[in-house]
Amino acid sequence: MDTPHKIFSPARLWAIASNTLLELVRLKVFYFLLLFALLIIGSSAFMLDFKFQEQFQVLKDMSLGSMSIFSWLLAVLATAMLLPKEIEDRTLYTILAKPVPRLEYILGKLLGILALLFVSILLMSVMFVIALYIKQQAVLTDAVRGLPPEQTADVIRGVKASAFTVSLIPCVAMIYIKSALLASFTLLASTFATSSIFTIIVSFVVYFIGHVQGIARESLLASPNASALSKVFLAFVSLLFPDLRLLNLTDDVVAGNAISSAIFLKTAGLGLSYFCVYTLAAYLIFAFKEL
Template sequence: MPSHISRILVIAHHAFTQLVRMKVFYFLAVFAVILIASNFFNLPQHEGPESTGVNILRSIKSWSLGAMTLFSVVLSIVATALLLPKDVEDRTLYTILAKPVPRLDYLAGKLLGVLLLVFVSLALMDVLMTGILHLRTNMILEAQVAMAERRGWPAEDVLLLKKDILAQGATFSLQGAVFSVFLRASIIASMSLLISTFSSSTLFTTIISFLIYFIGHFQADARAAYFAQEAGTSDSWIAKALTLLVSLVLPDFQLFNVIDSVIEGQVLPLFILGKLTMIGVFYAVFYIIASWFIFAEKEF
């Protein structure tokens, strides 16, 4: 077992350093940083002055989490789609497989390298977002409390205002939302790895991965509508079994849409985060084992 882990870590380190050199990574990183930095600019507000500060903090979280989601999805798909074809083109794959390296270790190492890059990228963006939120929260809190005191608000209302503003700042739920973005990226990366094992085209892998990703956002609605239509029919149990099988293979990405509630300042329960973690681990393991079965039969 230690030898397997050491091989996986070596392959993951090679994949990580290989991906860091990709120009697309720097382009997406700059794009994401620009989106987060744009939150320094205040947009016109139509609500009252007591709501302005809360809306600014919500805007920061909305743009930041949106940038993280876009960055992680695109990077996970593109990076994973490029890994196997590039190793074949550079003949690195032949060198690795010529050694006593199990193909499962090779695939696991490649996937781990992608996930490590995504994790480090999201962590850096999270630090930037948290820093911006901390600064803006303190500035807004000071300005809003001063405004409330000038207007003669009761002490209870001032405390409630402070609580509402702090709830929109950097909280544990916000970190949980960032982690849910990483979990979704993990599923997408492992899914792209599966597609790349039977596809010889990077473009095909990328397009199909994006297609499955978008389908995953409508799977729950389509499944509910189909069950409602087939209810009461004699062969409904067969249809339900097939539908459940499809839902087992194709993840429901709507489950990871906890960002909206966190942006509104709601608390993300720990059991929801634990549920998303188990779903992410399940699909990552499921896809990598399926990738291994396909990759083991390929001739190089």
């Protein structure tokens, strides 16, 4: 007969992933980028009569903050829609009735979302860097005007230090990893959810609890003689929820702190292990799911 069936085929995986991305693109998901552009242009224009340090601070906060929020929303909403839509359109059945392992199907879908997030964050970063560069040039011409030549070097250094710094790169990388984590969690939620509304609500709750998990964890570790009930509650929160606040490097970077590569690698590693665990869990549930 024909060629033997491959246990795992990157071509099949890519077919599913690229199709997922294509679907999201044709659903005009990328229109949110207009909103992002509007936000950074708006905040740049609005801040013109502020000091240049303030302008850079707000531009960075705005851009990175909305990058983070947009990628979070995109990850949760696009992933939550995925399985219910596939079931509604029966494409889940047609694909799985082909010789496609469920692992490949679920990985392919997730990969499509990851590609969407990657492209979105990349485009937002490009817009952000362009805005930063334009602002820097504007501030520079303004600041250098009328200065004696021996002082311009200092001023230029000062302005450039407030504009683009290399530590923005790990910060954007963490925004991506965080959104990938949230996508994988949403996928896990959607494998046992009965509706996408349920999935979205669960993911939002996890997002908010994930930001206070650190408080629960630290008070669990700091108070060994708390009551049993509150211990169980604190343990439940700190074991089952990710510490999303730890995964956020933005505030430190914008404040002007350089990120050591050790801390970046540890933080990224933590985020990626969450991603893997949630993806594995989603696969396990999906593998035994009655469709």
